[in-house]
Amino acid sequence: MAKRLTQQDIARMAGVSQATVSLVLNNRQDAGVRIAPETRARVLEVIRKTGYVANPIARRLHDHRNRILGVFTYEAVFPSTRADFYQPFLEGIEEQAEEAGCDLLLFTSAKAAGGRRRIFSDDSRIRLADGCVLLGRSLDRDDLAQLLTEGIPFVSIGRRDDAGGPVPHVGADYPAAVRDLVDRAVALGHRRFAYVGAGTGAESSADRLRGFREAVAAHGVEGTHVPFAGLGQLLDAGITAVLAEEVSDGAALVLAARERGLSVPGDLSVLALGAATRPAPRDVDLTGFTIPRREMGRRAVQALTEVLEKGTTPQELLACRFVEGSTLG
Amino acid sequence: MAKRLTQQDIARMAGVSQATVSLVLNNRQDAGVRIAPETRARVLEVIRKTGYVANPIARRLHDHRNRILGVFTYEAVFPSTRADFYQPFLEGIEEQAEEAGCDLLLFTSAKAAGGRRRIFSDDSRIRLADGCVLLGRSLDRDDLAQLLTEGIPFVSIGRRDDAGGPVPHVGADYPAAVRDLVDRAVALGHRRFAYVGAGTGAESSADRLRGFREAVAAHGVEGTHVPFAGLGQLLDAGITAVLAEEVSDGAALVLAARERGLSVPGDLSVLALGAATRPAPRDVDLTGFTIPRREMGRRAVQALTEVLEKGTTPQELLACRFVEGSTLG
DNA sequence: TCAAGATGCTAATTCGAATTATTGCAGGCT
């Protein structure tokens, strides 16, 4: 196997010193550093011909920019079961990375201790990347805390509670999106609401439920929360509008209601809150909102750039888009 | 940002040298290297107390392996239009990379000159990775030649003709798979065959057509090749069995035949040769074969490992799996 | 008792690139 080229090799070929190659490569023009145009050209020509690229490892040891952005997920991203969830985010990430001229490093090497990947294993490679985008419904609190204390630049996709300090993130504004749905339903005359879904655990769930509670309180209407949906109990309780965290749960409710000969939205309105951790039937035209996944991916990379350049802690929530379906009336 | 601890720091705290810390850390017991148990214990205690972890960057610098595998595609991989094509391969690649303890670098930074990425652009970053897996229906011959002459370790997914030298690849054995289909059809009494599809351009197309020609010649039956399918002309020519390179073409033929009131496979047998560059209707139960995409991804990474370790030029064809559909009779 | 061997550790070097301090060399000026 051909040995990897080094700056020393390039230097020899161009008849200059290694230092000169480095200076040319980094296009240094500072005071005190001067390279004659013809020398520069000669070095560049050798670099072009050989396709030399600086060893990112060695470079990293010194300077701190590789133009490599890490993408960490707790599970493999490509299996089709996850693809539906990860894909839109990755699409945005890839797009923005391309724009920023960065390559993406997928941390596939993270030791799968107990089936799940870990950010910090015995020889964590997270520092290979300039910074890192974290992707997943819920992230390990300890991992986040360690990222913060070790000062590793990262951005979470999805809002995160503090973990020993504010966590940089690009999330979706679930409270606002849920409030909007409740507002619309109230305007149509609904007075008894139910929220179906976990409503706890991951921040995304908690945020939705919080939005729901705020909205029903603001309108002075009735709102209950049940983790699992039973169509019967909902109807018995006189509920007229259900907000389902999971799209698939919402769809199941609609189908169940129609099977009973009930009309949706005539007898019951069903609103979907965008979560898609499980595949949902496509043929139910749910009213609700969509999560701007692709945009979140893009913005996360932009935010990461900001972290890297300015050392800030960006926190941003993107608005969800209302979807005019046929299950609210 | 807390400064990271170094082995030097640990050494100072334990009252030993940096070298000793390294030896303890790596648990070296080789001949000529000995550390007294109490010294070892003292160092380990300091490491435990401080939570020191070796800087992976510095470590990599020394052993010349970045443990980064590149994945190059001529287009973005995540957009849903391509996802169906790339996904199974990537799944296998990711799986095997995880096993090998390597991370995946997606070359998203490759300049999109004329919409298409280039392996060798002005500042190609291909050498960032230890080696590279190439993915795509057809690869640029000049790119392949350059990879070979520059001695960049790589493996192509899909068989490739020589490009100034043998190209390391992991492909699918199309000739065998096509011959198998023809054999089965001949056994069922078919004597007039047609091959529908490009049959040229990409190696994958050419290989299929070659298998077809060999098979019809071996059986002494009639076999013609047409780039585009016209149901009428096929029937006029007395064809009883059609092999469609593209699954979608095969499906279209079946649907067209049924629309005319013909029976498939009663009046016409249709066999699909696995190519899926266009989305195909799911509701046609075609007989044919499937390409072991996921396995190809896995094997490609294994082959790349071999290239990296032994400098060989692996070439391998994986068998396609026969699919018992309902369009052969 | 003294050379041979075992033991325990460290100094010095390496990896590849970035950076700083320094040297060499024209040419201009007095």
Place this chain on the structure above:
DNA sequence: AGCCTGCAATAATTCGAATTAGCATCTTGA
């Protein structure tokens, strides 16, 4: 001639960990 100035390029050092050669010190065995 002697001296500075400005420019070009290089030697030397740095980063953190791994490794090799080698230096003390301590045991043995004859």
